[in-house]
Amino acid sequence: MANKRVTLADVAAEAGVAVSTASLVLSGRGAAVRISTSSQQRVRDAAQRLGYRPNAVSVGLRKGHTSTLGFISDSVASSRLAGEMIKGAIEAARDRGFMVFVGETGGNTTLERQLLDAMFDRQVDGVILASMLTHGRDLPAELTRTPAVLLNIATEGDPALPVVLPAEHQAGRDAATTLVEAGHRDIHLIGAGPGPDDVRTISSAARQRLAGILEVLGENGLAPASGRDINQWLPPEGYRAASALLEKGVPGALLCFNDRLAMGAYQAVQERGLSIPGDVSVVSFDDASIAAWLHPGLTTFALPHRAMGKKAADLVVDVIEHDRRGTDQPAPGSGVHLIPMPKRDRDSVRHLNS
Amino acid sequence: MANKRVTLADVAAEAGVAVSTASLVLSGRGAAVRISTSSQQRVRDAAQRLGYRPNAVSVGLRKGHTSTLGFISDSVASSRLAGEMIKGAIEAARDRGFMVFVGETGGNTTLERQLLDAMFDRQVDGVILASMLTHGRDLPAELTRTPAVLLNIATEGDPALPVVLPAEHQAGRDAATTLVEAGHRDIHLIGAGPGPDDVRTISSAARQRLAGILEVLGENGLAPASGRDINQWLPPEGYRAASALLEKGVPGALLCFNDRLAMGAYQAVQERGLSIPGDVSVVSFDDASIAAWLHPGLTTFALPHRAMGKKAADLVVDVIEHDRRGTDQPAPGSGVHLIPMPKRDRDSVRHLNS
DNA sequence: CTGTTAGCGCATTCAC
């Protein structure tokens, strides 16, 4: 099985030089220290021939850093979107030469501490702390010992750490704008509202989406035709809310707080023989995979999870490299980074004025 | 920032003993080497007081192993199910004291090699190679250098490595049995069939599910009423296939090869004003999240991704620990491990005989 | 220009 790895010493022996020479050459500083071209070539050839690869563990011990990141999340499996976030982070990390440990806490704080410890034991150079449900939380104290960034986690007050969040407020504005510009006046909210404080979930997305929506509505002299504050944003709840609305007549437009609510609303509308978007328009948030599969395709504002993961990884690496450089300039990137939520324009909105 | 970690030397100094003594004590062999109880206590106290944690990188260099696994997949983000697989693996690994590097190749073989190299450089003790779409493939040669297991990857012939797969064939049998026992005779296949070789996707799941289905049908003197071989198992295809069927009359039962096809079939059936399961019964595979959200709930056989991930991690660790023990008994666990696909019994099947 | 030396943090012989 383990046919021993070839070491720097092997290469040096093969090339007939000292290990330090081999080290210099292979780290690219051969020319700078003016090692003879012939020696350099011999070392390179030997390394090539033997298939030498530096032992990262040894390098890590020696240099004190490991080109390794930790990614800790409360859940990795909740949805495709969670996967996208991890994927974005892993890919960006790899592009910068980092591997990443992934851990999942299930929301358990003890476990979180243990995972952080296990990662620090392995000398990770930085940590991404992520949540799949944006909300505020206390942060473990260890996070100050190492570069860290918060991914999809809201903090109260001014965060010392970089924070990456979706631009929920702007998405709320964009969603309302979409409906208003299509000529809709009676817009029913499903998931939160109608008042700015009618928000039941701990998800801070709800509050911000709502604020954005109300802002635009207000700017156009409108208010929500109705609002339904819901704790669990799942299809059955969307179904019930839409059904209740339909009993009282045909609502012009439904602004659902996520795609699963929208899916439930679709079911209610279509079971009554009504048409989307002919009779009722629907706009939503998230761009979960069902959004594209629904009939007709659901117009929605995508949670940019992939881009968020990438941004988070880029930020930690920025901080790491900054620290390593050891300048006394301020650490880069702290503060909140809002990632835009792009519109997925499909077929669930009717344009009244065209 | 980096307020230095406390090392074994710090502990030894604090306790007033030599590092080797401290090492012995903390590795639990203090009693065996008969170190004085007082020294032992002092060392333990010091370690406690200073918050000592062994540097895993150093231990890795010294002992040659790192309590670290690599998980390489062609995609981590394709669905919630992919996440479940990773989650199962990560959790099982953690329970055994291992952290895991996660990498994603997107199907790119070069990238796969690079990731494997990066992991081997970091001295991973074992590797899980996973795919989100079961099918055969060539394996990178490096895999023989380290304990490895294949997760959701089929191999031709007798694999030298442990392989973890869903019990697709049995699930095919179970799905057909469900329909037959409910009294259905005209069973239409959507996704593959009607002949045993009418399989267009590279997914080996299709072939095995089909084989299981045909077996049970045959045992009951039946054959598929029709079959529709489809390359892309997505809702639009299911919609089209079911629509075509409905033009010729009302099929009694639809056996869909996955939930997304079933979702499309639902749309076709319900748009025609027909009822599930009143007019047509539907059974499917995967248990994607939509299966529970559809109206009525879709009876389906769940891909046990979580359990598969767990099994894979347990297997690598078994092999690692076996190798480490150095006995000359055969390596454990090689061969194929089939994980059962449990039935999610919901409301899409009508029982004709009750 | 190149080789020798020391040490990153730890575990393990081997003397005392």
Add this chain to the structure above:
DNA sequence: GTGAATGCGCTAACAG
């Protein structure tokens, strides 16, 4: 019972 010395594979001072 305990401590000093050695080396895992590598890099960085320092000599030569």
